[in-house]
Amino acid sequence: MNLSIGAVVLAAGEGKRLKLNAPKPLAPCLDKKLIDFPIRELKKFFSQNKIESKITVVIGHQRDLVRSYVEKNHSEISFAIQEKQLGTADALRSYFNSSIVTKEFHYTLVICADTPVVSADDLTALLTLVKSEDLDGVAASFIESNPKGYGRIVRGKKGFHIIEEKDASDEIRKITEVNSGLYLLKTSYVVEHLKEIDSNNKSGEFYLTDVFKDGFNVKAHCFENAETFLGVNDLRQLETVEHSLRVKIKKQHRENGVRFIDAPHSYIDSEVEIGEGTVIYPNTFITGKTKIGKNVVIEMGAQISDSIVDDEARVLAYSILEGAHLHCKAAAGPFARLRPGADIGPEAKIGNFVEIKKSVLDRGVKVSHLSYVGDAFVGENTNIGCGFITCNYDGANKHITKIGKNCFIGSDSQTVAPVEIGDDCFVASSSTITKHMPDGSFAISRNQQTTKEGIAHRFIKKKEHKKG
Ligand code: UD1
Ligand code: MG
Numbered sequence: 001m002n003l004s005i006g007a008v009v010l011a012a013g014e015g016k017r018l019k020l021n022a023p024k025p026l027a028p029c030l031d032k033k034l035i036d037f038p039i040r041e042l043k044k045f046f047s048q049n050k051i052e053s054k055i056t057v058v059i060g061h062q063r064d065l066v067r068s069y070v071e072k073n074h075s076e077i078s079f080a081i082q083e084k085q086l087g088t089a090d091a092l093r094s095y096f097n098s099s100i101v102t103k104e105f106h107y108t109l110v111i112c113a114d115t116p117v118v119s120a121d122d123l124t125a126l127l128t129l130v131k132s133e134d135l136d137g138v139a140a141s142f143i144e145s146n147p148k149g150y151g152r153i154v155r156g157k158k159g160f161h162i163i164e165e166k167d168a169s170d171e172i173r174k175i176t177e178v179n180s181g182l183y184l185l186k187t188s189y190v191v192e193h194l195k196e197i198d199s200n201n202k203s204g205e206f207y208l209t210d211v212f213k214d215g216f217n218v219k220a221h222c223f224e225n226a227e228t229f230l231g232v233n234d235l236r237q238l239e240t241v242e243h244s245l246r247v248k249i250k251k252q253h254r255e256n257g258v259r260f261i262d263a264p265h266s267y268i269d270s271e272v273e274i275g276e277g278t279v280i281y282p283n284t285f286i287t288g289k290t291k292i293g294k295n296v297v298i299e300m301g302a303q304i305s306d307s308i309v310d311d312e313a314r315v316l317a318y319s320i321l322e323g324a325h326l327h328c329k330a331a332a333g334p335f336a337r338l339r340p341g342a343d344i345g346p347e348a349k350i351g352n353f354v355e356i357k358k359s360v361l362d363r364g365v366k367v368s369h370l371s372y373v374g375d376a377f378v379g380e381n382t383n384i385g386c387g388f389i390t391c392n393y394d395g396a397n398k399h400i401t402k403i404g405k406n407c408f409i410g411s412d413s414q415t416v417a418p419v420e421i422g423d424d425c426f427v428a429s430s431s432t433i434t435k436h437m438p439d440g441s442f443a444i445s446r447n448q449q450t451t452k453e454g455i456a457h458r459f460i461k462k463k464e465h466k467k468g
Helices: 036-048 063-073 088-098 100-104 120-132 187-194 235-255
Strands: 004-011 052-059 077-081 107-112 137-143 152-156 159-163 177-186 218-223 266-268 284-287 303-305 320-322 342-344 349-352 355-357 359-361 366-369 372-374 376-378 389-391 401-403 414-416 419-421
Touching: 004 036, 004 088, 004 100, 036 052, 036 107, 036 120, 052 063, 052 088, 052 100, 063 077, 077 088, 088 100, 088 187, 100 187, 107 120, 107 187, 120 137, 120 177, 120 218, 152 218, 159 218, 177 187, 177 218, 235 266, 342 355, 355 359, 359 372, 372 376, 414 419
Parallel strands: 004 052, 004 107, 052 077, 137 218, 266 284, 284 303, 303 320, 342 359, 349 366, 355 372, 359 376, 372 389, 376 401, 389 414, 401 419
Antiparallel strands: 107 177, 137 177, 152 159, 152 177
């Protein structure tokens, strides 16, 4: 018989201390929301261990918001409603009351929505322990030098139980082994003992922690890495878990062969992919669904979001890529801005103070200095001089500019779209191109120079030197 686990994500609480205009499960965390992390790790854990499963989120406070977010971003999630937030045991009762299927799983795994660092590997470790010792339940614990606010693990000869901060004596408050809020329990065991839990405690809440009692076949497993179980109750803790998640993300990239010059100052979101041999300088933000190839160099100050950077490309200092694609061996920057739809071909070069928007630049194109290219196609090996502008907007509509391959576009030129320049064309410096240019043509559209000798002094104004 296959092992089956019903997973419960407790997410009905309010999270007042975060002072955000959102329910706690929807607090921002890296590029996601807090609740995305336990759901993602649960799914990973179930698929890695081939476990028959179902994930249920217990919702309460601002439940419509939480539900619609989860439904939009995750598939196959069920919901249980806890009408009043009467405590964690009551939340679990709401779960078991939500559907009879919940009682049919061999085990029930309880995780809080506010512990985003817990990984699939930690869940596997819990499962291994429960199975190998045939326990009725296990609570994950850790050592916290400042245990304030946590339930304390009170170990005795016959096992352990958990005492909440509010109910603890001074002696018990000194205990630094604390409850993480992550449990794996035999479903039959928890259903049975949940019935017995009352609210006779200082908070008047139904504590789920009361399912663990001395003398029962249960265990508290103390995990070494306390950071794993950090909960988010205030903004300082949110900062701490985000930091912890980032450290994990960078560790993974490092193991895959990515070199950080100064890792603490690189900020990389959870879905970013980076290839082996890539070097990342400090003060870099790589976010969203960005995909970076092998042997890429990303220099300091670069901000890359939802973009693709292919193998051996270079993003030079202080460049911004947003929904852009930099192909193999292409380079952008320093101070380049590639906006959505910028598609920079292999070996192309975008230099400083150049902005590219919704344009395809073919292999080897060079736009080296101070230019704007928008809504354009530029053919292979065309060289665009300094200070070129595609005038693509007439105040109401955007128009297309097409420039063929092997062209030379002189500095300080502009094209007034819609306009087309063929292959092998030459545009003289300072020209304004408003008419189509056939292949191989030359265009110049500037006034002829007039030079008059010996009269410059009439135009040169000398500064008067004030006396005294
Ligand atoms: C809980 C544990 C404590 C542990 C700590 C770890 C209990 C009684 N205490 O305390 O031992 O050290 O977590 O962080 O369980 N929730 C509901 N419905 C409710 C109450 C809470 O869904 O009625 C949810 C919250 O949204 C949250 C989770 O349960 O995701 C934990 O609740 P919280 O109030 O944060 O419990 P703690 O006081 O932190
Ligand atoms: Mg908490």
